[in-house]
Amino acid sequence: KELCDVTSLHLPGAAERPAWGRAGSAEVPIFLPRLQEVNCKINKRLKDALFTDQWSELFMDVLSPFHFVLVSTVRMQGVILLVFAKYYHLPFLQDIQTDCTRTGLGGYWGNKGGVSVRLSIFGHMVCFLNCHLPAHLEKAEQRKEDFATILHMQQFEGRAASGILDHDLVFWFGDLNFRIESLDIRFVKYAIDSNMLNQLWEKDQLNIAKSTWPVLTGFQEGPLNFPPTFKFDVGTNKYDSSAKKRKPAWTDRILWKIKSPSVGLGAGGCQPSRGILSVSQLCYCSHMEYTVSDHKPVAAIFAVQFASKADKPPVEIYVADEWNRPEQAVVKYKVAAGFHRSSWDWIGLYRVG
Template sequence: MIAIGLQEVNSKINKRLKDALFTDQWSELFMDVLSPFHFILVSTVRMQGVILLVFAKYYHLPFLQDIQTDCTRTGLGGYWGNKGGVSVRLSIFGHMVCFLNCHLPAHLEKAEQRKEDFATILHMQQFEGPVANGILDHDLVFWFGDLNFRIESLDICFVKYAIDSNVLSQLWEKDQLNIAKSTWPVLRGFQEGPLNFPPTFKFDVGTNKYDSSAKKRKPAWTDRILWKIKPPSKGLGTGGHRPSQGVLSVSQLCYCSHMEYTVSDHKPVAAIFAVQVSTVQGCWELVRYKMAAGFHRSSWDWIGLYRVGAWGLLGLEGVGSTAQHCGVPSELLPHQRTW
């Protein structure tokens, strides 16, 4: 799966009207790029200049359920969507997962405001269903975006010296988000890989040079990707439903920035995760179906099951010798069995 979070996308009136009348241009762009690799757009949500898109390989689609989106404005006291958070939540192989893309307040002195806005987003976003109503109720949360945390205390000369000398560890302990993870209860349990790449803000647009304007903003790791695994719960959850099936584990394989992009004053950040999903063995789904009114029965009617990738089974229904396989690629059909 691929989740893409964007911030400060052009949200002028003419752009928003075009996106409202036609397919969102960002969705079209990423679909054009990813569709040759068999990715399908699962869901997208936009709040002015903040966009979240979630893609998945086509063979995962039967196992993605309960897809919902939400957004929370925090700009101008909650009335403007230039700041805030957008989310996509869904069940992935029986585990509730939430992707949260945020754009939090800027400037060094606004750390407390960032904490308050993040707490507001967590409080305001509520989903329907018997399980995982709030963001932190999910089995796995990916939190990312322009979180705008800065480097405290150290002056700009020392920060640039540490970057040029590749001694980034000297900056980590003064990073506001690293400090907050050990002091803010709302961030308890969130994990992040080591910041082994240079601060991603602020650059002169079109270059790899840090801010040379009169303001000379101090470099900072404003663009971050974190995750949190919910501790396993015993017994049944709300409404008698089991919150998830089996064991869930996450390993971060890569965490990096991309200096080659110069169209923004930020450098984009990417992470690759391996998510291990273990489902309960011997657990079957009950499938019910009924004949359509006026359907003419035949001894050639059949229902088949075939394997989807290496994950499980998907039902097929056919009439006579023609399979109605809902667009499933033909290379999967040799796995079918007819009863």
């Protein structure tokens, strides 16, 4: 809810872990900060509309030394999704589109809903969806309806993947607001203090929904081996001590879905045979050190093995290593035979480091 030091969210050591491409690659070319309940007062929104918003600037400052550049961003009031990539992977990122769906106040207000960025990565269609769903224990059914509305409303241009679930791979995350049912708050806190989190899993509304709601068929999630991330007294690591005494819950989640669910891999899964799109979750954790919100941030690292990989970009750009004079600032490029030209084609000049 306020700007803060986000350096630890880059997940130290992530640069040595495999992420996209074939198994054994050693880099993290995609980084996705996603935010909910960002300050969206009218004066802040006007400033962000006229200039680069503060959150984009903050993450650009943190990530540029690691050779990341901002590929795309989408905002709907207080819900933001940013997509960063290593600059040398930019030629392999295509068909970038964004969308947003308001579900607050019957679809007229963007305090709740979802924002998405979809793109082709090495020839595979991938969609990232950041949602802020309705709050409170009794609103589980409303959360399901809102998620179904977001999936139905968001449509993209092109035949490759027009809807969210048409993509080869979908990552769904955000403040999904699912709560823990039935159990008394005292037992929930006892289970947390005693590190018996498995006692709470079967009463988690999202875990229940994954096996009962058809709209969630195929979505996978790693084990919740970190304490519930909501609700804390701001400035502390103590759960809600106000008069409302809200029950702790895993409201902040990260899930994924492969278009053919049978070939997916969860944490600890066995290695797939070559030629199959697979996802392995290497890390799923919360960051207890952040106390500026009543939520704790949640982060994950994934290794994705694509069925195939486009090794040659459709457009190759040639520039001199160094420009000392204005007349040296010349870009030459060559397009592949099958490249589909468009009036939207462009060449970007990025500042790196």
